[in-house]
Amino acid sequence: MPVPKQRHNKSRRDRSRVNHKLTAKKLxxxxxxxxxxxxxxxxxxxxxxxxxxxxxxxxxxKNGK
Ligand SMILES: [Zn+2]
Structure with missing residues (x-):
C-alpha cells in the first residue's frame, strides 16, 4: 500500500477540502x-x-395498518 512520504501543509490540506461542502437538495x-x-x-x-x-x-x- 502506498504511504505518503511527506505531510501536506495546512494550506494544501485545506485547498483540497474546499470542495467537500454539501449543497442543499434542489426541490x-x-x-x-x-x-x-x-x-x-x-x-x-x-x-x-x-x-x-x-x-x-x-x-x-391501507396495507400498512
Ligand atoms: Zn405528487
Missing part, C-alpha cells in the same frame, strides 16, 4: 399534487411519475 413542484419533491423520483404523496401513476399510495397505506 421541484409535483405537477400532479403541487408538493415539493426531489427531481427524478416518484412523488411520495400521489405516487405519480412522468404523468402516470407508478405506485398506489392509498393502497400502500
Amino acid at each position: 421541484q413542484k409535483c405537477p400532479k399534487c403541487g408538493t415539493f419533491i426531489i427531481p427524478h423520483r416518484v412523488c411520495p404523496k400521489c405516487g405519480y411519475y412522468k404523468g402516470r401513476e407508478v405506485i398506489n399510495v392509498l393502497k400502500k397505506s
Whole structure:
C-alpha cells in the first residue's frame, strides 16, 4: 500500500477540502399534487411519475395498518 512520504501543509490540506461542502437538495413542484419533491423520483404523496401513476399510495397505506 502506498504511504505518503511527506505531510501536506495546512494550506494544501485545506485547498483540497474546499470542495467537500454539501449543497442543499434542489426541490421541484409535483405537477400532479403541487408538493415539493426531489427531481427524478416518484412523488411520495400521489405516487405519480412522468404523468402516470407508478405506485398506489392509498393502497400502500391501507396495507400498512
Ligand atoms: Zn405528487
